[in-house]
Amino acid sequence: MSSASLLPAPAAAAGSLLETVAPPGRTSRDVPRVLAIAGSDPSGGAGIQADLKSIAAHGGYGMAAITALTAQNTTGVRGVHVPPATFLSAQLDAVSDDIQVDAVKIGMLGDAHVIAAVRGWLEKVRPGVVVVDPVLVATSGDRLLQESAEAALGELLPLADLITPNLPELAMLLGEPEAADWPAALDQGRRLAARTGATVLVKGGHLNGSTCPDALVNTAGLLSAEVVEFAGERISTRNSHGTGCSLSSAMATAQARLGDWEASLRAVKPWLAGALRTSGQLEVGAGNGPINHFHHLAQSERKGGFAELLRAETVADLEAIYGLGFIRGLAEGTLAEREFAYYLAQDAIYLNGYSRVLARASALAPTESEQLFWAHSAQQCLEVESELHRNWLSTRSVQTELGPVTKAYVDHLVAASAGGSYAVLVAAVLPCFWLYAEVGETLHAEYVAAGAQAGHPYAEWLRTYADEEFAAATLRAIEIADDAGRAASAGEREAMITAFRQSCRYEVEFFDAPSRHS
Ligand SMILES: Nc1ncnc2c1ncn2[C@@H]1O[C@H](COP(=O)(O)OP(=O)(O)OP(=O)(O)O)[C@@H](O)[C@H]1O
Numbered sequence: 315m316s317s318a319s320l321l322p323a324p325a326a327a328a329g330s331l332l333e334t335v336a337p338p339g340r341t342s343r344d345v346p347r348v349l350a351i352a353g354s355d356p357s358g359g360a361g362i363q364a365d366l367k368s369i370a371a372h373g374g375y376g377m378a379a380i381t382a383l384t385a386q387n388t389t390g391v392r393g394v395h396v397p398p399a400t401f402l403s404a405q406l407d408a409v410s411d412d413i414q415v416d417a418v419k420i421g422m423l424g425d426a427h428v429i430a431a432v433r434g435w436l437e438k439v440r441p442g443v444v445v446v447d448p449v450l451v452a453t454s455g456d457r458l459l460q461e462s463a464e465a466a467l468g469e470l471l472p473l474a475d476l477i478t479p480n481l482p483e484l485a486m487l488l489g490e491p492e493a494a495d496w497p498a499a500l501d502q503g504r505r506l507a508a509r510t511g512a513t514v515l516v517k518g519g520h521l522n523g524s525t526c527p528d529a530l531v532n533t534a535g536l537l538s539a540e541v542v543e544f545a546g547e548r549i550s551t552r553n554s555h556g557t558g559c560s561l562s563s564a565m566a567t568a569q570a571r572l573g574d575w576e577a578s579l580r581a582v583k584p585w586l587a588g589a590l591r592t593s594g595q596l597e598v599g600a601g602n603g604p605i606n607h608f609h610h611l612a613q614s615e616r617k618g619g620f621a622e623l624l625r626a627e628t629v630a631d632l633e634a635i636y637g638l639g640f641i642r643g644l645a646e647g648t649l650a651e652r653e654f655a656y657y658l659a660q661d662a663i664y665l666n667g668y669s670r671v672l673a674r675a676s677a678l679a680p681t682e683s684e685q686l687f688w689a690h691s692a693q694q695c696l697e698v699e700s701e702l703h704r705n706w707l708s709t710r711s712v713q714t715e716l717g718p719v720t721k722a723y724v725d726h727l728v729a730a731s732a733g734g735s736y737a738v739l740v741a742a743v744l745p746c747f748w749l750y751a752e753v754g755e756t757l758h759a760e761y762v763a764a765g766a767q768a769g770h771p772y773a774e775w776l777r778t779y780a781d782e783e784f785a786a787a788t789l790r791a792i793e794i795a796d797d798a799g800r801a802a803s804a805g806e807r808e809a810m811i812t813a814f815r816q817s818c819r820y821e822v823e824f825f826d827a828p829s830r831h832s
């Protein structure tokens with residue numbers, strides 16, 4: 315007996331433990347095992363090749379059972395070869411006899427025999443997550459499913475958890491004309507969801523206009539509402555080859571990890587937008603080129619790339635800040651004096667703690683220039699704090715005790731400063747520069763655009779809010795975080811993003827605290 319066989323098999327033991335504790339139908343694995351059942355696109359932009367890239371881009375372990383071979387590139391499909399369906403069954407059984415499949419994505423099926431083989435396998439194996447992308451024609455207009463197999467495809471749909479048709483596919487599955495606008499598409503989504511019992515991802519890629527919305531539709535109460543819409547900008551690009559394949563695989567992978575379709579689409583849609591936006595960098599083909607599946611990896615390696623990644627993290631929080639009653643009241647001059655005074659007093663307390671944390675960043679800084687920057691910023695904080703006391707707080711009656719949000723935010727920063735990672739500390743302190751500068755500039759611009767009314771009770775505050783020196787310091791802080799992010803290991807970069815995101819949340823809470831705690 316070899317010594318190896320005496321050892322326990324730790325990987326297998328850990329795997330089976332996870333499998334027994336995972337809730338039924340929900341796998342929630344760190345690295346979900348995702349099987350794509352689809353056709354091959356040798357040019358790499360669509361089909362199984364796009365599926366594997368998309369699964370990997372979302373941290374899944376990708377597997378591929380090939381239904382059909384195509385000869386295609388970015389300009390069109392030249393030929394399709396569908397091997398015997400029995401061989402597809404052999405591929406599927408080889409996978410499921412050996413490997414626990416956490417999610418399945420089904421794409422091009424080719425003909426009715428293939429559909430029957432997939433159906434038989436699904437009924438036998440019952441994977442926890444099944445996403446069906448009902449592929450009928452390629453972006454180039456070439457057929458990828460025989461017309462005679464359309465009815466069989468319709469019958470496969472009740473086995474899906476999520477169906478991801480584009481607008482022509484949605485219409486065809488219902489036997490209706492293509493929806494002329496978004497509300498009509500959502501109605502069709504409702505009908506398909508009701509008919510199949512599945513959740514339908516209605517995709518706005520084929521709409522005209524400057525937006526590109528998507529929506530999740532479920533008529534059985536599985537979502538937070540029957541129709542949950544996800545707004546999106548339309549990106550101007552010809553590179554849409556394989557968008558649908560990539561989206562459906564990404565959704566299967568995200569769902570296996572998150573167990574929540576809405577959270578999955580919330581995570582996947584910005585990734586897809588980034589993949590479309592940076593698709594031109596790939597320079598693949600003369601037609602409709604592929605999307606850039608790994609844009610988020612390359613991005614953190616070039617100058618400015620990590621900062622862009624962080625900026626994407628701020629979008630939702632900035633939106634939340636602009637929607638707050640406190641901010642609206644400050645901008646419009648209707649804010650209660652009590653809330654404003656509470657905000658100022660908490661800001662003074664916060665700045666004192668923040669200054670100490672910045673001093674720690676100075677102590678950890680790898681270069682003299684960064685050391686000086688943080689030391690100067692720490693001093694500035696103390697100057698602003700005493701200015702707040704001298705000019706704003708001395709004439710007001712204010713609560714001076716530490717509020718709950720101020721405490722939580724400062725505690726989070728102190729924890730980051732105690733962790734010992736300069737990069738993580740820099741990421742944690744950045745939102746206070748970045749979001750504050752952004753909100754200050756926006757509110758000041760709004761105030762000026764509205765005629766800078768002299769009687770505005772917060773006019774002086776709004777004028778000092780958009781400070782040019784602070785804007786310049788913010789740019790330097792962003793640059794330092796970008797450099798630190800590029801130099802960091804992947805794990806440290808993740809910790810930076812987490813610390814940054816948490817501070818962003820506290821920035822939102824900080825602006826909301828006066829209306830809740832004053
Ligand atoms: N120009 C665009 N800008 C932003 N998002 C887009 C754009 N085009 C498509 N999308 C998004 O891509 C996804 C796929 O949508 P689409 O309706 O194009 O699917 P599809 O036609 O199945 O894709 P494929 O091009 O692979 O056939 C959706 O999330 C959609 O919102």
Ligand SMILES: Cc1ncc(CO)c(N)n1
Pocket residue numbers: 352353354355360361362384421422449451452453458555556557558559
């Ligand atoms: C193999 C394959 N599957 C799906 C599509 C749809 O984009 C395509 N063009 N090729």
